[in-house]
Amino acid sequence: MSIVVRDVREHELDSVLALNNAAGPAILPLDSTRLRAFYDCAEYFRVAERDGTLAGFLIGIGHRSEHDSSNFRWFRERYSNFFYIDRIVVASRRRGGGVGRAFYADAQSYAELRYAQMACEVFLDGGNDPVLLFHGAFGFHEVGQNVMPDARLRAAMLMKDLESYPWINETYGDALPKLPWVRQPRVALDAAAFVPMQTGTGL
Template sequence: MALAIRDVREHDLDAVLALNNAAGTGILATDLDRLRHLYEIAHYFRVAEQDGRILGFLIAMRQDADYASQNFRWFQAHYESFVYIDRIVIASQSRGHGLGRIFYCDVQSYAEVRVPLLTCEVFLEPRNDQTVLFHGTMGFQEVGQQKMEEGPKVSLLARELPSFPFVRERYLEHGGLPKVEWLAERQRPIDGVGAAA
């Protein structure tokens, strides 16, 4: 069966949590309550599914999210408008096959019609040169560093989205994006009941 990138569903959260906590030192472990909070606030939360198995996920949010992450707050303090990649996890057996690039292309297509910047961080302790190189080849530049209160030192990265000025001038300043499915926002739950309008 073909690989599908789709919005997360609530019943996926147990599988997402297991993937997150099996990822190793490059991803901070979490618990179901924190993951559920991300599920409720994330503007972009997609999974890769094949043959009924979740092979990976990426969580991202815009600058107005109610999120206490120290790294997210750093970007809020320095930039007016952005999409922040909080985490990406690929199952160990699926690494090295381009799934990370597929996710980054997908989140970029979400971001570039809404904001001028795509942001994230990578751990510098322990340094993972494969991760650093991956982000460099995807066009990210270091814009700062900081030591997390309960974690490692990180490199804060941003990528300018060259399509955004065109989208802003042609659409966002003249009534907004077209009403087509591929441009629609994720339907997020409100207070744990139903979906956002």
């Protein structure tokens, strides 16, 4: 059956939390308070549904956020206009079935209207070659490495240029046309609502 990518619903947060904390070492655990902060403040928080069940989720934020993550800060110290994928999780039984690609296609269609680049990180400890290969195939490249001071995990910091953005920005600026397929951010970001979080990508 087809994959449906849509905004998360509040009653699904417990299921999202369970998916996150069952993802393995590629994703650091969340608690309900941190997840709720994402729900309240992340401009992109979407789930994938397949065969009527949740198959994964992706959370993304823009560079203007005050998100408290050492990896996010690493990017913000070096880049001025980017959309940061804080975490992507695909249920183990759905990996390799196209859910990750569906998420990234959807996230890029959102980001390229608003940002010059997409950013994310992949943990290097423990062997994450399949995840690195996935990101490389999707156009990401390594721009550095960062060791998270709290978790002591080394991450490859990845970026992807969004080639459509310069023309879109020059033509429309911040006044994007009100079209059905031009999704608006979920929420107006409230920086004060963010709590310290740890990140990662797990496909």
